[in-house]
Amino acid sequence: MALTISQQTYDDAVRELMEELEISCEEAIEEANKQFKAQGVDLSRIVKNLEQKPGSSLTHLIEVTVNQLQEIAKDENKRQLHEYTERLSVVRRECDKGLEYRVLAGKGNAYSSILSILLKDLNDEELLKECLKTLISLMTKQPDLLDTKGIEVIGNILENQKDPEIQRLTLKWVKECCIMHEMNRQAIFDADILGHLKPLLNNADSFLLRDVLGVLRALVLDDDVRVEFGKAHDHAKIIAGDTLRSITSLLSNFKGDERLMNDIMLTIAALLVRQEFCQEVEEAGGIDIIKEVLTLYHDNEKLVRQSFKLIKALCGSDTCKINFIEKGAAPLIISALDENKSSPQSVTAGFGAIAALTLRAANNSNALFNAGAPDVIVDCMTLHKDDINVQKNGSWAIRNMVSRSRNQIKKFLTLGTDKILENNLKNFPTIEFDTKSALRDLGCKVELKEEWTGKGGLLTSQADES
CATH class of the missing domain: 1.10.10 (Arc Repressor Mutant, subunit A)
Incomplete structure (x- = not known):
């Protein structure tokens, strides 16, 4: 260490x-x-x-500037705008150099100084923008600085400010406060951040919507190693219950905005923590929209990858899983996977979608098989033979494809799938169980480890002993 x-x-x-x-x-x-x-x-x-x-x-420039900020923050009278902005811009520029600068500024009470300056006049939009920009720079990967006063300021700004730029900056600040900090997430959520975000889903432009969706995703993160049990699931359940239909409808409203479409699908996938939410997305036209995305944007690697992830999430409902294939999605999925096979991330997501669609679903497996899944799966695994995530997810896809459709085994073996998996046993020992499971379901001879064995003795209870 x-x-x-x-x-x-x-x-x-x-x-x-x-x-x-x-x-x-x-x-x-x-x-x-x-x-x-x-x-x-x-x-x-x-x-x-x-x-x-x-x-x-x-001295350090950032230390000197933060000390100057402290002095003018203590002044009860508001000074000229340039006196604040000159120093705020220096702090922002220094903080953007790296975490070490942000830590030094944080220790020098930069946060409280900026907040004091901001509170001098919440109606001064230019000063407010400068303070928010500086808070974002200061608190990126340093969310511990947030306090109760800061949360109150966030609520105040979102309640009263209608300037889109100020709203966006505030939401960016909120997002930074939530990343890797469970207590901040809970405090911000409990301060009714959702009440401020819901109206924006129906009235904001595409730029502001991306920041709204970013905050919603940040509120359902589970990334703080300091906390044993977080409230990500609880937050997702409440957010989905209030906003899922509105968010899904955005897919239809912003079909031409590829970046926003990606964010919308990413957000929907993060909120699908219950089966009924999956069905709600389907009822709002989610499956048809995903099919349309795979048709219109089949060459957009990011959108295709996100579509695969959303398909996997929606498979949390067996009804959605069946309806995907019944609505003719199988050829679109295989074609999109084949067209984007150069990206290991897209291949991994595509394999995940196939594994989810075919889990205990023989009809889905046969539809994907007839769409050419075996050739594309083997081609992708061969192309990314050194990528452990591709190989692991490929093993899941193969296992689920053949486990209830034994007629497919011959095709997979003809393509040399067993050789790929046997090489994975040597190259990737950490995914041995996944690899052997696929080999087993392909009918290949494997030695499975028995994870637990009893001693062979009779179990007795206290009553028997007495």
């Missing part, structure tokens, strides 16, 4: 090297970096560009 040091320790080391060796600041920084790295110290969160102005001590 790498050693860590504080910013102060690093700065003191540079100062000592300058004094003891009588070298310049740049030379001292270079020498300090060498010494710390030789000791195995992690410098990834250390700001290394110290500055020395004539007659002054070593």
